[in-house]
């Protein structure tokens with residue numbers, strides 16, 4: 661039995677989301693998904709540590725309604741994507757406190773000075789240097805422990821596509837990458853396969869197969885799959901490809917979360933893209 665999941669998407673509770681929670685759920689069902697996590701952005705800035713655009717009560721009310729409406733058809737998990745929580749620890753801890761999130765993604769979208777990863781002048785920095793710069797952010801992120809998985813591990817690949825004539829791989833900093841992945845494992849955290857890269861310029865999942873395989877070789881077990889859809893039409897896109905990538909990298913299980921605890925879904929042996937609950 662096929663059990664497809666999508667653990668990274670944004671509704672209109674994100675400032676850059678285009679469709680309502682209800683529309684995202686409808687699309688998930690149409691696209692054959694059995695379980696989703698809606699991970700709207702919590703992206704504090706200097707001067708707005710509590711990120712006022714984030715409407716936690718509204719999100720909660722709509723998810724609760726959707727859970728009722730789609731009971732038996734779609735499992736809907738309460739998720740959140742925290743931007744730079746290590747820079748905004750007070751606000752990030754506060755938003756998680758006393759709220760029953762199932763799944764918390766942590767991201768490094770920006771540097772401490774507020775500049776975005778998309779604003780790096782990639783043309784004047786080498787692949788090795790930019791990978792080192794980014795991996796150091798992830799290393800700092802891992803010192804803040806109140807999350808479940810790191811989102812889009814090689815996000816800089818999205819923004820540097822077309823600059824270097826090839827996709828960058830964090831593996832060019834093999835030692836530092838291994839150190840970061842070991843820290844992920846040691847701290848009981850996970851990574852995701854983010855399929856937005858397949859739809860965007862890199863035409864490759866984030867991270868790519870070499871990094872996923874290294875994570876597996878080092879002993880990584882917690883691996884989620886997410887489309888990072890910001891529109892209903894993208895819900896579930898690339899998930900079957902992501903399952904095949906996970907399988908090719910040696911994974912036998914995909915991770916889902918329930919109240920911040922991981923559960924595992926077995927990737928069926930007969931067909932890499934057919935997943936059964938186990």
Ligand SMILES: [Zn+2]
Nearest residue numbers: 741767811812
């Ligand atoms: Zn993100």
Ligand SMILES: [Zn+2]
Nearest residue numbers: 668670741888
């Ligand atoms: Zn996202």
